[in-house]
Amino acid sequence: MLFRQHDICAQDKNETVLDLLIRYKIEVSYSCKSGHCQACLLKCIEGKLSSQAMAGIKETLVAQQYFLACQQSAIDIQQAADVDSELLFRRAQISKKSLLAENVLQLVLQAQQNFSYRAGQFINLKHPLGAIRSYSLASVPNEDGLLELHIKRKIRGTMTSWLFEHARVGDEIDIGQAMGNCFYTVKDLDMPLILIGSGTGAAPLLGIARDAIKHHHQGDIHFYHGAGNIDGLYLHNQLVTLAQNQKNFSYHPCISASQTAPGMMRGRCNDVAMAELNVEQQPRLYICGNTQMVKSTQTSAYVAGVPLQHIYTDPFEYKDLRSIPR
Amino acid sequence: MNTVLFERIGGEAAVDAAVNLFYRKVLSDDSIAHFFSNIDMNDQLAKQKSFLTMAFGGPNHYSGRDLREAHAPLVEQGLNDSHFSAVAVHLQTTLQELGVDEALIGEVMAIAGSTHDDILGL
Numbered sequence: 209m210l211f212r213q214h215d216i217c218a219q220d221k222n223e224t225v226l227d228l229l230i231r232y233k234i235e236v237s238y239s240c241k242s243g244h245c246q247a248c249l250l251k252c253i254e255g256k257l258s259s260q261a262m263a264g265i266k267e268t269l270v271a272q273q274y275f276l277a278c279q280q281s282a283i284d285i286q287q288a289a290d291v292d293s294e295l296l297f298r299r300a301q302i303s304k305k306s307l308l309a310e311n312v313l314q315l316v317l318q319a320q321q322n323f324s325y326r327a328g329q330f331i332n333l334k335h336p337l338g339a340i341r342s343y344s345l346a347s348v349p350n351e352d353g354l355l356e357l358h359i360k361r362k363i364r365g366t367m368t369s370w371l372f373e374h375a376r377v378g379d380e381i382d383i384g385q386a387m388g389n390c391f392y393t394v395k396d397l398d399m400p401l402i403l404i405g406s407g408t409g410a411a412p413l414l415g416i417a418r419d420a421i422k423h424h425h426q427g428d429i430h431f432y433h434g435a436g437n438i439d440g441l442y443l444h445n446q447l448v449t450l451a452q453n454q455k456n457f458s459y460h461p462c463i464s465a466s467q468t469a470p471g472m473m474r475g476r477c478n479d480v481a482m483a484e485l486n487v488e489q490q491p492r493l494y495i496c497g498n499t500q501m502v503k504s505t506q507t508s509a510y511v512a513g514v515p516l517q518h519i520y521t522d523p524f525e526y527k528d529l530r531s532i533p534r
Numbered sequence: 535m536n537t538v539l540f541e542r543i544g545g546e547a548a549v550d551a552a553v554n555l556f557y558r559k560v561l562s563d564d565s566i567a568h569f570f571s572n573i574d575m576n577d578q579l580a581k582q583k584s585f586l587t588m589a590f591g592g593p594n595h596y597s598g599r600d601l602r603e604a605h606a607p608l609v610e611q612g613l614n615d616s617h618f619s620a621v622a623v624h625l626q627t628t629l630q631e632l633g634v635d636e637a638l639i640g641e642v643m644a645i646a647g648s649t650h651d652d653i654l655g656l
Contacts, residue, residue, distance in 0.1 A: 506575060507567075511558050516579055 255285035325386030409497025434477025539591030
């Protein structure tokens with residue numbers, strides 16, 4: 209495969225384009241390696257793309273042969289090239305930075321007016337040195353163009369160190385278009401919404417809850433937020449207030465690792481939510497956060513009788529790749 | 535393709551009725567569920583649907599080679615006869631629960647059984 213000035217060769221049919229580039233220590237951006245984040249997009253000049261490598265990519269980009277390097281077998285690609293960054297990213301400005309908890313940063317960005325998204329989708333942020341990471345949107349689309357993100361600090365994480373320590377209000381940052389299928393759709397207004405999130409999985413769920421309330425959702429909205437200890441329930445006060453003011457909204461704080469406080473449930477948020485699930489009421493489920501939790505909850509809900517198309521998921525892929533440059 | 539069987543069993547409507555019942559049984563069975571844990575569930579449901587369409591004698595795009603390649607990584611993880619039989623039993627039970635005629639179930643099971651060697655890479 210030809211890429212930039214390199215002529216490199218896949219070791220077998222299972223090696224992806226991304227793995228091949230990493231093996232040759234060629235600097236490319238990537239993050240989740242699971243086909244979700246689109247940080248590893250490349251352009252195919254010559255070769256045969258698989259449908260998997262084009263899944264979830266915007267049509268206009270597919271038409272230009274853009275593909276996910278982590279999902280494409282390298283043996284089928286004769287030549288690839290970098291993508292045009294200006295097509296994928298646009299400028300935004302940091303308009304607010306504050307700590308929601310010791311390790312969770314609320315970042316509010318001022319996007320350009322025409323930035324369109326659905327509450328609950330995610331966007332990629334690009335570090336000034338090129339690293340790309342995905343974060344879910346906690347805001348709802350508004351005329352003010354403000355995007356709210358909740359950022360969990362990762363130990364020695366390139367992006368989070370920069371955002372926590374160095375980035376300042378007024379700084380500009382490159383953001384990608386909104387992606388993902390885990391968002392509220394204005395239909396079935398009478399059905400219950402079950403929102404299940406661990407850690408900053410609460411961010412997209414907050415967006416979805418706000419969007420449902422904005423659209424006068426009539427069914428009950430149950431928000432299960434899980435964390436190891438009380439500090440991890442970083443939206444506690446906000447969600448308690450929301451539950452007081454919105455009669456069809458209820459908040460279920462769940463603590464899994466330490467003592468609970470009054471009004472909190474003991475256990476993982478997904479276990480608590482599944483134990484209270486009533487399939488007869490035809491609930492719509494939104495599950496966000498830790499990948500293992502998301503997948504196992506999706507399976508249990510499906511096995512319990514919830515149709516797959518009523519389960520929306522946003523798995524947070526975080527791979528500790530610190531031994532390898534990422 | 536065996537159009538007669540596919541029509542007698544109820545065509546696409548029968549596949550739709552069976553697929554969720556079948557896949558739920560498979561995922562609830564701890565002896566085989568782990569083979570499905572890293573797979574996207576929506577993709578997998580579509581594949582289960584193609585599999586049932588084939589087993590019901592309907593139009594499908596399966597070839598022996600496809601089955602072989604698709605299951606090769608699972609064979610490496612230890613997929614064997616006992617897992618194949620477990621899935622077969624779930625298929626049979628699904629059809630029984632849907633009230634499918636025993637003779638038709640026999641025909642479906644014969645088609646499903648014909649995939650044995652390709653699935654186990656024999």
